Amino acid sequence: MSAKKIIFLNQKGGVGKTTSVVNLGAALAILGKKVLLIDFDSQGNLSSSLSVDNGANGAYEVITKQISALEACQKTNINNLEVISANIDLAGLNIELVNLENRNFFVKEALSSLDDKFDYIIGDCPPSLGLVSVNSLVWANYVIIPMQCEYLAMEGLNSLMRTVATIKRTLNTSLEILGILFTMYNKRTKLSIEVVEDVSQYFDSLVFKTLIPRNIRLSEAPSHGLPIFSYDNSCSGAKAYYKFAQEVISRVE
Ligand SMILES: Nc1ncnc2c1ncn2[C@@H]1O[C@H](COP(=O)(O)OP(=O)(O)OP(=O)(O)O)[C@@H](O)[C@H]1O
Ligand SMILES: [Mg+2]
Structure with missing residues (x-):
């Protein structure tokens, strides 16, 4: 087994990176894949969205080699879905690494032992193109924007x-x-339709067919510490992320 390593990256804030990592990960796990999610963001939103402990022993300790990656994996409420958490400690990493010659390879080196333990490892990046995001790009096979x-x-x-x-x-x-x-597609607004048309015209088949609708249930689920499938399995957001997961599988497998 060699894990497919995917990161969600967009330096714009609030575009749905964390929501997509949580719910793609949960959908893949429900489909029987062994999945690990990694919080690369010092905001720790991914960790709190899945109500895992984000004290010590998270991504910062793994990347700085204080603990092994496997030791940092935490179980969630969903079978087959594990998480490496993050907290504000991770914010200092950019400065700690900046003068080191191998500064771009810390994530790749720290996580390499996980490759044969999972089918999918999915990283949630911070809203920046800083050193942590660059490290995650050096480690990953695929980027989803x-x-x-x-x-x-x-x-x-x-x-x-x-x-x-x-x-x-x-x-x-x-x-x-x-x-x-x-993400946050609203079929009733001209703007949503136009954005999808414009970007699709330019990027063509790179655009996923699944559109994630704006759905209040998707924004409520994190405050309960649950993926959408445990919070409201029949809402439009759950259906969309399930369909998206199948599209991801067909693109990578
Ligand atoms: N499809 C959706 N429908 C409704 N609300 C959504 C949807 N996707 C995300 N949200 C809400 O929008 C906000 C931003 O989403 P999210 O945290 O996933 O973005 P992000 O890109 O990870 O943000 P950041 O750049 O700060 O890490 C959150 O409050 C989230 O609950
Ligand atoms: Mg986020």
Whole structure:
């Protein structure tokens, strides 16, 4: 078994990265895959969305090699779904690593022992293209770019694509963009429809067919510490993330 390593990356804040990591991960686990989610964001939203302990022994301790990656894996309420948590300690990592020659390889080295333990390892990046995000790009096989169906959605997309292309050329030749995922889609607004049309025209088959709707249940579930499938399995958000998971499987397997 060699894990498929996917990161959700967009330096824009609040576009649905964490929501997508939680619910893609849960859907894959429900479909029988062995899944690990990694919180690369010092905000720790992924950890709290799944109500795991985000005290010590999280991503920071793993990346700085104080503990092994396997020791940091925590079980969740969902079978087959584990998490490595994060907290504010991770925020200092950018500064701690900046002068080290191998600064871009810390995540890859720290996580390599997990490759034969999971089918999917999915990372939730912070809203920045800083050193932690670069490290996660060096480690991953695939990038998914979530994009909110709002005005200025494409802003920043060029620098994001450029960063991914640079890493692919220099530090990780096997890196691929798996796709662009639209989130918070509202079929009743002209703007949502136009954003999807514009981006699809430009990026064509890179755009995932599944559109994640704006759905209040998706925003409520994290406060209960649950993925959408445990909170409200029949809502439109649950159906969409389930369909998205099947699309991801068909793209990578
Ligand atoms: N499809 C959706 N429908 C309704 N609300 C959503 C949806 N997706 C995400 N949200 C809500 O929008 C907010 C931002 O989502 P989320 O935290 O997933 O974004 P993010 O990209 O991880 O943010 P950050 O950049 O701060 O890490 C959250 O309050 C979340 O509950
Ligand atoms: Mg987030």
